Amino acid sequence: MSSARQVVQAILAGRGFREKGPAAVYAPANIALVKYWGKRDEALNLPVTGSLSISLGPLGSHVELARGAGGADAVWLNGQPLPADGSFAKRARAYLDLFRPAPDFFFDVKARNTVPTAAGFASSASGFAALAKAVDGLFGWGLAPRELSILARLGSGSAARSLEDGFVEWRAGTAADGMDSFAERLDATWPELRVGAVVLCADEKPVGSREGMKRSVETCEFYREWPGRVAKDLAALKAAIARKDFAALGGIAEANALAMHALMAATRPPIVYALPETVAALRKIWAAREAGLALWFTMDAGPNVKLLFEAQDEARVREVFPGVEVVAPFG
């Protein structure tokens, strides 16, 4: 069993901690089309299965990182200084501990999310990916993308997928130290692809992903079949991307998301993220599809729904979901 600190040491072996001056970086948020649910190592955020996401281009996190002048780390989010005992500041500080050259070295972190906080896109993936890039920039290590992916993963599992644009596959890996568990960009573009955020509830989740995954792995009988299901869905999704088959992509993403929510519902005690509005949105999507619209969805561990469609259908999608926030992942 490795610790996160040992992984950081292994990656930084031979590299020093000389500041190159402040770093300003950006990382995109991502939404998984084949989901990550369940860890094989809690400390290193090593997943049981691979996953495949689409990065959200301009929606993500900007981070400016510098050596601070004060006697403690200082963290700003969207221009506001955060109280040191808040959960976001604590999580950032715990992560920065992994890279602190000396006990009296403190960081100034200025984070700014372009992910609308209320849009139901997770900002922890882009946040930790940006933090990993920022630390690399501050100390001038010039780490390779896969090394950054591993470092980002130590902050939040899905952050491993937020280092690249486009379609990104996170390989589960098998090594105990997780050195083979990183994400890489697929060689594919899909300029017409659109992701739409339908925001139904911006409240905090009743059960966090970390806790929910742990419960599913430990108590859900169906979880034993999840790795096989994901392997099938990953293979099918990559084939669909390769041949640009949108109906196949949508169908795989939608069914995979429903299967993840099924795992949660069969967990003990059950975890149900859906709200009445969630089911209403799914039924609107199915009705629109019955009526000929090429519209699918995915859902993360929460009640909000993300639409998947192509550029030519945007007007029709907006008729069905007038408030939708639309992203063009390929610019």
Place this chain on the structure above:
Amino acid sequence: MSSARQVVQAILAGRGFREKGPAAVYAPANIALVKYWGKRDEALNLPVTGSLSISLGPLGSHVELARGAGGADAVWLNGQPLPADGSFAKRARAYLDLFRPAPDFFFDVKARNTVPTAAGFASSASGFAALAKAVDGLFGWGLAPRELSILARLGSGSAARSLEDGFVEWRAGTAADGMDSFAERLDATWPELRVGAVVLCADEKPVGSREGMKRSVETCEFYREWPGRVAKDLAALKAAIARKDFAALGGIAEANALAMHALMAATRPPIVYALPETVAALRKIWAAREAGLALWFTMDAGPNVKLLFEAQDEARVREVFPGVEVVAPFG
């Protein structure tokens, strides 16, 4: 592979088809607490797993069966003659074919359901159980309860559980001809137990149980874990009934129903019976339970919700669900 006809012949071996005069019988509806989802034999309605239900006392089906004077079977439901080509009349006729002494022997069937048609309780279980009893009465065979359970099963799987009052366990059995797949009453009473029907939608299901089960068995990876899950839930439920532990009974029933709906959602293509109103009802139940009310639920393959509670809480339950239809299974 046996046919339904061979099973009937084996059970009736040596018995004749002399009419003893009209029969008037009754069978209760039932609601499963550990669910039946998936057949190992489509023709004989043999289940993959066992299941355990509670019979609904006065809610069920009355059937009067007599030799008809006409040149075809005649079927009445709730006082109305049914058109011969309707789905109910066709299903009844196909079932009666198994017991027709001669091609020119026709039946008059008068069925009356006390299951409110719009209450979301299935009437096919009580209907076929009553038909099996009525045929037995008409010909005066005096079949044993387990034989009647097998015959009822040939009409509709869950009808096997509608021959007895109280808690009823249907054993899956292993025999190819299903002679060991019948239901029996548990030796237990629970006078305080109440079942409440919350009717959210009385429309016909978009995917019938027969078709849905078949799809789950064929396409849902999670289905492989369903038999093990059911075995655990059955053992735990029987233990809870034996010690009259209502919180345990409720928890097992609720989680088992959610796990069945999870199977459906992970089926390809996904089957989702829930409506927005379903999720709203579940959340009301969970909120009431958080507030101290001993209220659980179960759900069949449809959008409606059945409440599980005890007599002393009926007033509080009616505050939460004013329109609920309450049944006392033990009278």
